[in-house]
Amino acid sequence: MEGIERGNQIESKSETTPVKKKRRTRKVRKYPTCSFEDALALAKAIQKNSGNQKIRRITLFDLISKASESGPSRTWVTNAAKYGLISGSSSSEFLQLTDLGHKVTSDDFSEYEKAKAAISLAVLDVETFNYLYEHFKGNKLPQHAVLIDALEDQEVDSEDRAAVVDTFIVNIEQVGLLKTLSGAQRLIEVDHALEGLSTDGAIQRSTSLPAATGQDYSGIITSGNSYxxxxxxxxxxxxxxxxxxxxxxxxxxxxxxxxxxxxxxxxxxxxxxxxxxxxxxxxxxxxxxxxxxxxxxxxxxxxxxxxxxxxxxxxxxxxxxxxxxxxxxxxxxxxxxxxxxxxxxxxxxxxxxxxxxxxxxxxxxxxxxxxxxxxxxxxxxxxxxxxxx
Incomplete structure (x- = not known):
């Protein structure tokens, strides 16, 4: 009886003990979730307002009329950091351009130096993008599905793979690693992409990529209709x-x-x-x-x-x-x-x-x-x- 009572006591105790819920963990992606061009806009805003010096994150976003603590702004900072354009995070007090981030946004460098820096930041220094580039370099751009399949062994969530492939294609096209040759788009060598670019002094023109400007909006209207x-x-x-x-x-x-x-x-x-x-x-x-x-x-x-x-x-x-x-x-x-x-x-x-x-x-x-x-x-x-x- 004593054993039974003890068993009942133990069972009763286990029934009243609250079950601890597992804490939800935030998904951590090692790869950027936007194009290099979009992330570069933040680096250009830093270059415009503080050059190669650090700037308070709150001050920067105030200067470009955006809310520093909004979800999109924090994601913007995170992506710029993942591209290696800036040092600092979405919670840092200060942000500053990295050496390559300064080089790609400053007019104090030659066309060749800026292009080489952009290639490194947008493709070569991002593990996932570099994997795809090295895997298909020198060949025709594969079909979208082939590129997605190539990410099977990489640490890329299955639901993110299509977006990662799209971003990769946009990036290699923007930095000159994707060219139309003999009637087909091909991934070319870095040296080929840099051929003919001036190596003499600072360039006298700005890049065609847009600067970071805009307003902070209060929200998005939704239809309220599932269709x-x-x-x-x-x-x-x-x-x-x-x-x-x-x-x-x-x-x-x-x-x-x-x-x-x-x-x-x-x-x-x-x-x-x-x-x-x-x-x-x-x-x-x-x-x-x-x-x-x-x-x-x-x-x-x-x-x-x-x-x-x-x-x-x-x-x-x-x-x-x-x-x-x-x-x-x-x-x-x-x-x-x-x-x-x-x-x-x-x-x-x-x-x-x-x-x-x-x-x-x-x-x-x-x-x-x-x-x-x-x-x-x-x-x-x-x-x-x-x-x-």
Whole structure:
């Protein structure tokens, strides 16, 4: 009886002892989650405001009109540090450019030195990107799925692999390690990429990468509708059947936009693909103001497209702008990022398809995940402008 009683006592005690819950651990990624160009914008802001000297993190973000403690700002700092552009973290009191970060953002170095530093920071010094580069160097750019499979043995979460591949492709294209040779995009040697660049003194021009500017926004409007939250609306000049505009729109939709966006789990819808009955103008506006993402094709300078883009800008929702090479971007939006896609002929387009898809997917991810950091003509002038329903 005594043994039974003891057993019961022990059992009773175990029943009343609270079970400790396992603490949730934050996922730590060794690789950046944005393109080198996006991270470089923060380094350029440091260069502009403090040169090669350290600067208080809070002061820096105040100077560029962003909230230092916001999620996007902290992620921005983390990514810049992962690229080796800066020393310091999202919780550091001070931030400072590294030697390579200073070199790539300063005009005191030659074109050759800046390009070499950019290659190191964007690709060679990032373990995951360097692995892909060394694995495929000297060959044609593989299909997206092949690059994803190559990460199988790397410490990259399966759900992150598509984004990592997109970022890798964008980076090697931006720093000159991806070139079109003999009708195909190829990963070239570093020495090849640096050939012909000036080694004489400081360069007299700035890079084409944008400086860090913008406003701190108060939030993102969401549709509150599960259907729209899974939709990317494609705003484009459609034209009549058989017209140049229709052929262009079909080509961009089927070969670039859909393959790029569908990997994000979104369904791409164009105005002529809206299935529900109703007045088309009203339906288009519903999609513009509610879709999770909108991709706007500025080709052909179509006035309806610009009207719809203005509505999306007013809503301050995730937007990606694209345009075919050769068409002029209007002045009012020329200061804001637009992806230029060369479809001059089949020989220009086909070799670049994988790169264009990666650029669109990368821009879409950034727009969705960090919408507050993206400026447009309306929010630049009226940062507190909001639409209400």
């Amino acid at each position: 729209y939250d899974s939709v990317c609306f494609y705003v484009t000049p459609i034209g009549e059947d058989g017209s140049e505009q229709r052929k262009h729109s079909d080509l961009f939709l089927g070969s670039i936009i859909e393959p790029a966006i569908e990997q994000l789990g979104l369904k791409v819808v164009r105005a002529d693909g809206i299935e529900t009955p109703g007045l088309i103008t009203n339906q288009v506006i519903e999609y513009i103001l509610n879709a999770r993402l909108v991709v706007v094709d500025l080709s052909f300078s179509n006035p309806n497209v610009f009207y719809e883009l203005a509505l999306r800008h007013a809503a301050r929702l995730p937007t990606v702008q694209v345009i075919r090479k050769g068409d002029k971007i209007p002045f009012d939006i020329s200061q804001f990022r637009t992806l230029v896609l060369d479809c001059t002929d089949i020989y220009s387009l086909v070799p670049m398809l994988e790169t264009y898809k990666a650029e669109v997917a990368t821009a879409a991810r950034k727009s969705i995940e960090d919408c507050d950091s993206l400026d447009n003509p309306l929010t630049s002038v009226y940062p507190n402008l909001r639409l209400t329903k």
